[in-house]
C-alpha cells in the first residue's frame with residue numbers, strides 16, 4: 640500500500656469517505672437532509688482543505704469552525720456523530736493508503752474534530 644502523495648490521492652480518499660457518509664443514515668442526515676448540500680461544490684472544497692493541511696498549499700478558502708457552529712445551531716451535533724465520522728474517516732484512509740501522510744491525515748482529522756466539539760458539543764449553553 641502506498642502513502643498519500645498528491646492531490647489525486649486526496650481526491651481518492653475524500654470521494655471514498657463521502658461515499659461512506661452517504662451510505663450512513665446518521666451522518667447523511669446532516670449533509671443531505673439538513674444542509675441539502677450540493678456535493679459538486681462541497682467535494683472540491685474538501686480536496687482544497689486537505690491539500691492545504693497535508694501539502695501546505697494555500698488553496699482552501701473557508702471557515703470550518705464557523706460552519707459547524709452554525710450547523711450545530713440548526714441540528715444539534717453529538718459526540719456520537721463525531722465518533723462515527725472519525726471511525727468512517729479512519730477506515731477510509733486505512734483501506735487505501737499507508738504511511739506518514741496517511742497517518743497525518745487521521746491525526747489532523749482527530750484534532751480538528753476535537754476542536755469543533757469543544758465549540759459545539761461541549762459548549763455550556
Ligand code: HEM
Pocket residue numbers: 666669670674676681684685688700701702703706707710716720721724747748749751752755
Ligand atoms: C459530526 C461530524 C460532522 C458533520 C455532521 C459535518 C457536517 C458538515 C456539513 C453539513 C458541512 C457543509 C456546510 C456548508 O457547506 O455550508 C461541513 C463542512 C465542512 N466540514 Fe464538516 N462535519 C463534521 C465533521 C467534520 C470534521 C471532523 C472535519 C475536519 C476534519 C470537517 C471538515 C469540514 C470542512 C473543511 C468543511 C467546509 C467548511 C467551509 O466551507 O468553510 N467536518 N461539514
